[in-house]
Structure formats: C-alpha cells, structure tokens
Amino acid sequence: MRFLTLAALGALMSIAPQADAADADALAAKVDAKVLAWRRDLHQHPELGNRETRTAKLVADHLRKLGLQPKTGVAHTGVTALLKGGKPGPRIALRADMDALPVTERNALPFASKTTATFRGETVGVMHACGHDAHTAILMGVAEALVAMKAELPGEVLFVFQPAEEGPPDGERGGAPLMLEQGLFADSKPDAVFGLHVFSTLNAGQIGLRAGPTMAASDRFELTVKGRQTHGSRPWSGVDPIVATAQIIDNAQTIVSRQMDISKQPVVLTFGAVKGGVRHNIIPDQVQTIGTIRTFDEGMRQDVFARLKNLAEHVAAAHGATVDAKIPLETEGNPVTVNDPALAARMRPSLEKIAGAQNVVDMPLVMGSEDFSYYARQAPGLFFFVGATPQGQDASKAPSNHSPEFFLDESALKLGTRAMLQVALDYLHGGAAAK
Structure with a gap:
C-alpha cells in the first residue's frame, strides 16, 4: 500500500534521512554556469516536437561524457539514461521536456531565436515560449551533479x-504516451516520478505546489464546415460556411457560460485557429476551425464533447451547410495531472529547504495541461512550478507561457536545479523506508 495516515507520514518524515540543503547548493553551484550556457544555446536553437534532433544530440553527448549510456531515438527524438547509485535504494524518474513552439519571439535578447520552420503547412517562427529550454538545461545539470x-x-x-x-505534428504520435508505449518503464517502474515547469504567474524565487488534481485534461477538436462556393456578390447562389462557422464559434461560448456547472469544476473551450477562403470576393466551399477543451472532471469532459458536436451540427444545418466534427481529434489528449497527495506532503519540506517556507506557495488549479500526467498514472508523481517573472514585477500581468514575449528570469535556473536536486536526494535517502 502506498497510502499513509498523516501520523504515519509525519513519523516517516521525522526518521527518514534527509540531505542538507547545503549539499544541494554545493552540487548545483558546480553546474550553474553550464546550465545557464545550455539554456541560452537551446533558446537560440529551438526545435518543434518530434524534430528535436540538435537538442537530443546535445543531451546525449553530455550524458555520455558523464559516463552514462543514453538511449536515443525514444519516441522519435527522446533521450533516456539510467544512473545506478553505489548503494541500494529506490528508483526515481526525473523528466524534462525539450520541444519549442511555433511562436515568433519578440524579446530583444542577444540569444533570441531567429529560427523558422514549417508548421501546418505554413512558415512560422520557432521559440522556447514555454520554458522547455530551461527544463532541459536544468535536468542536464542535475544529471551531472548526481553522477x-x-x-x-x-x-x-x-x-x-x-x-x-x-503535442506531435498532425498525423504523428509522440510525447509521454509514446515513450511509455516503447517501454520507458518496462524494466522497472519508478517508485516516484518528478518534473518541474518554469511559470510566468510566479515570481523568481517562488515555487508553486499543489496536491491532488493540479493541471487540466486537454483535448483538441476540429470542425470543418462545408458549404457551397459562389461569387461574393451573389451569396444566395451558394452556402456560406464562413457565416455558419462564425455563429458556431459565437454560440459555443454559451456551452461553458450557460450549460456547464462550473461551480463543480472549471471548464475552458477555446477556438485557436480559423482557416477558410483565399480571395476577397469568393465565398469558399469550407472553413476549418481547431481548438482545445480543458476539464478536470471526466463526466463534464464528455458532456462538452456532446454539446459542442450537437451545437455545430444544428447551427450548420440552419445555414444549409454540414459539418465534419472531430470532437475530440483522434489523438491522445492529456489526462488531468494529479500530484500524489502523500508524495506532495513528503517533498514539500524539501522544496521549503531550498526556497524558504514563505516562498513555497499553494498553486490554484492550472487550466494548462501536461503530458507528465501519463507518467503520474504509472507511478506516484510530483510536478511543481518555478517562478519565471522577475521580482518586483506583477506576475499576474507578465506575458504568459506561450506568449512571444514570455521572459525567463534566469535565476529560475539556479532555483530549479537546486529544487530538483533536493527532491531527488531526499527521496532517495528516505525512499526505501517509505515504500
């Protein structure tokens, strides 16, 4: 059984060996300069999902230099390596994500990204607008410190x-589900899995933590409204899919605001792209929209699917159009990210040792999603947040993750490295007794 009473958990924490915060600080101090350099290099050379070849090579080369034997090509471009300590104890997994986003950077940094790539048939800028460059650099540093x-x-x-x-490119698979499918935990499931995320809503120096459901489930959808093409001056001669699509988008907002019991759990329904037509005076045959649905409750998730499909079909029919509604798309959505409550309680003191108790804050529910959730379904998981917004700046108004102006205060690299090291060391030293 992995469930502990509060009394048993308190007793365990009092007797389990703990690494001193000075140990983590001393280990991290030896890699800080490298972590900073890696992060800047990765930021300047971002790569989209399933295309992280340069990033993967940088990681694999580093792990080899440490004397590890990395596996490459996992889930296309993933890299893994196992460090066996000199003493018996539990097994943990530490995870970092490597991919960037199709976002054109607007930060005036000497290492700003100028990279472009093709995404959904269009040339786009590529940017580490979510901070995965920091995650990769931090874990590279943690690996060196632990070795x-x-x-x-x-x-x-x-x-x-x-x-x-x-998310992988359209028509491909990837990420956490594919890594697990290809045997990531096949040899031996870890006793715990840890991950972190730099986050704009927290100031530098802060760590965010939440037990239980933490980040939303996410599902993609695609609606293709099909009308009949005609000249823009004679709309009565065809069926206008643009107007039908506009009304679907407008009316869909009432699904959350008027039809879902959001006093139970929050729900978000967002349209992220609309594409249709090529000329000012031609009404096109069809319009395609894509979007995302975020939920914390499985019943509400299925309800949103059904309501959006029903609404789209009926609005389209009212215009004489039809709709091909893929809700959700035939790809893996992310489940809810759940932090194991006992593990969160046990590791909170480790985070407080590094950041100070006053700087470890309770996170609200996060509507963003994470495929770390797949790992946390296989083993007790803990996913925490590291502040990215400079101190003195209102973090609630800072450019968010995924913004072209997302900015990382690089002191987050030092805090993230030390926090992950402390969590790993404390669990390893005390984990055998907790199993």
Whole structure:
C-alpha cells in the first residue's frame, strides 16, 4: 500500500534521512554556469516536437561524457539514461521536456531565436515560449551533479528527456504516451516520478505546489464546415460556411457560460485557429476551425464533447451547410495531472529547504495541461512550478507561457536545479523506508 495516515507520514518524515540543503547548493553551484550556457544555446536553437534532433544530440553527448549510456531515438527524438547509485535504494524518474513552439519571439535578447520552420503547412517562427529550454538545461545539470556523487547515492535515477510535450505534428504520435508505449518503464517502474515547469504567474524565487488534481485534461477538436462556393456578390447562389462557422464559434461560448456547472469544476473551450477562403470576393466551399477543451472532471469532459458536436451540427444545418466534427481529434489528449497527495506532503519540506517556507506557495488549479500526467498514472508523481517573472514585477500581468514575449528570469535556473536536486536526494535517502 502506498497510502499513509498523516501520523504515519509525519513519523516517516521525522526518521527518514534527509540531505542538507547545503549539499544541494554545493552540487548545483558546480553546474550553474553550464546550465545557464545550455539554456541560452537551446533558446537560440529551438526545435518543434518530434524534430528535436540538435537538442537530443546535445543531451546525449553530455550524458555520455558523464559516463552514462543514453538511449536515443525514444519516441522519435527522446533521450533516456539510467544512473545506478553505489548503494541500494529506490528508483526515481526525473523528466524534462525539450520541444519549442511555433511562436515568433519578440524579446530583444542577444540569444533570441531567429529560427523558422514549417508548421501546418505554413512558415512560422520557432521559440522556447514555454520554458522547455530551461527544463532541459536544468535536468542536464542535475544529471551531472548526481553522477558526481554516484558512489554515495542510494538507488537509481532514470533521466527522461522527452520530445513533443506540446503535442506531435498532425498525423504523428509522440510525447509521454509514446515513450511509455516503447517501454520507458518496462524494466522497472519508478517508485516516484518528478518534473518541474518554469511559470510566468510566479515570481523568481517562488515555487508553486499543489496536491491532488493540479493541471487540466486537454483535448483538441476540429470542425470543418462545408458549404457551397459562389461569387461574393451573389451569396444566395451558394452556402456560406464562413457565416455558419462564425455563429458556431459565437454560440459555443454559451456551452461553458450557460450549460456547464462550473461551480463543480472549471471548464475552458477555446477556438485557436480559423482557416477558410483565399480571395476577397469568393465565398469558399469550407472553413476549418481547431481548438482545445480543458476539464478536470471526466463526466463534464464528455458532456462538452456532446454539446459542442450537437451545437455545430444544428447551427450548420440552419445555414444549409454540414459539418465534419472531430470532437475530440483522434489523438491522445492529456489526462488531468494529479500530484500524489502523500508524495506532495513528503517533498514539500524539501522544496521549503531550498526556497524558504514563505516562498513555497499553494498553486490554484492550472487550466494548462501536461503530458507528465501519463507518467503520474504509472507511478506516484510530483510536478511543481518555478517562478519565471522577475521580482518586483506583477506576475499576474507578465506575458504568459506561450506568449512571444514570455521572459525567463534566469535565476529560475539556479532555483530549479537546486529544487530538483533536493527532491531527488531526499527521496532517495528516505525512499526505501517509505515504500
């Protein structure tokens, strides 16, 4: 049984060996400069999901230099490596994501991205607008620090450098589901899995933590409204899919605002792109829209699917059009990310040792999603947040993750490295007794 009473958990935490915060700080200090350099290099050379070839090579080369034997090509471009400590103990997994986003950077940094790529048939800018460059650099530093103390390390650490967290390209598979399908935990499931995310809604120096459901489930949808093409001056001669699509988008907002019981759990329904037509005076045959649905409750999730499909079909029919509604798309959506409550309680003191108790804040529900959720379904998981917005700036108004102006205060690299090290060391030293 992995469930502990609060009394038993408190007793366990009082007797389990703990690494001193000074140990994590000393280990991290030796890699800080490298972590900073790696992050800037990765930021300047971002790669989209399933295309992280340069990033994967940088990671794999580093792990080899550490004396590890990395596996490459996992889920296309993923890299993993297992560190076996010199003493018996539990196994943990530490995960970082490597992919960037189709976003054109608007930060005036000397290492700003100038990279472009093709995404959904269009040339787009590519940017680490979500901070995965920081995650990769931090885990590279953590790996070096842990290898340096291999002889004294109890247990094993599986380093997971994952591609395509933001989702694979259309028609492809990838990310956490594919890594697991290809045997990531086949040899031995970890006793715990840890991940972190730099986050704009927290200031530098802060760590965000929440037990239980933490990040929303996410599902993509696609609606293709089919009308009949005609000249723009004679709309009565055809069926206008643009007007029908506009009304679907407008009316769909009432699904959340008027039809869902959001006092139970929050729901978000967002249209992210609309594409149709090529000329000012031609009404096209069809219009395609894509979007995302975010939920925390499975019943509400299925309800939103049904309501959006029903609405789209009836609005389209009222215009004499039809709709091909793929709700959800035939791809893996992310489940709810759930932090194991016992693990969160146990590791909170580790985070407080690094950041200070006053700087470890309780996170609200996050409507963003994470495919870390797949790992946390296989083993107790803990996913925490590291502040990215400079101190003195209102983090609630800072450009968000996924913004072309997303900005990382690089002190987050030092805090993230130390936090992940402390969590890993404390769990390894005390994990055998907790199993």
